[in-house]
Amino acid sequence: MNLEIIKNPNESQIIAYKVARVIFAETYPTTTLSSAEAMASMIRNIMIRYEQSAIDVISNKDLFDSLNEKSPRHEYINVDARNNRTLQMCVRVVERMLHGNLTDTCFGATRFHRADEMPDWATSLGYVADVDGLLFYV
Numbered sequence: 001m002n003l004e005i006i007k008n009p010n011e012s013q014i015i016a017y018k019v020a021r022v023i024f025a026e027t028y029p030t031t032t033l034s035s036a037e038a039m040a041s042m043i044r045n046i047m048i049r050y051e052q053s054a055i056d057v058i059s060n061k062d063l064f065d066s067l068n069e070k071s072p073r074h075e076y077i078n079v080d081a082r083n084n085r086t087l088q089m090c091v092r093v094v095e096r097m098l099h100g101n102l103t104d105t106c107f108g109a110t111r112f113h114r115a116d117e118m119p120d121w122a123t124s125l126g127y128v129a130d131v132d133g134l135l136f137y138v
Helices: 011-027 033-050 054-058 074-078 085-098 120-124
Strands: 111-114 129-131 134-137
Touching: 011 033, 011 054, 011 074, 011 085, 033 054, 033 085, 033 111, 033 129, 033 134, 111 120
Parallel strands: none
Antiparallel strands: 111 134, 129 134
């Protein structure tokens, strides 16, 4: 008997998982529904404002530290999806975002940082939302 690996042909689900992994990595270990929704909202805002695809947005290493191999968050990008309920929650949030069914909970923001950080660019801007320790900026 020969076994054949069947790959998921559903491109939108592949994209949802890729985006969800970035959201998970950026918000872990304190990922909440609110923080996942805010990050997904920010990604959607960037997609609309700069006419980019979701994959283009989540490939931005300047915006998402977890994409950088030297980041302590990088290890969370490849977490096992089968046994991680938090990642599965992120996938559901991203699916809602991709289908246009997610309210913008970060008020048009296109940048963020964690409350325990202060990037140079943030000193000249005022944040528009603080969601579970994530500060969002327009």
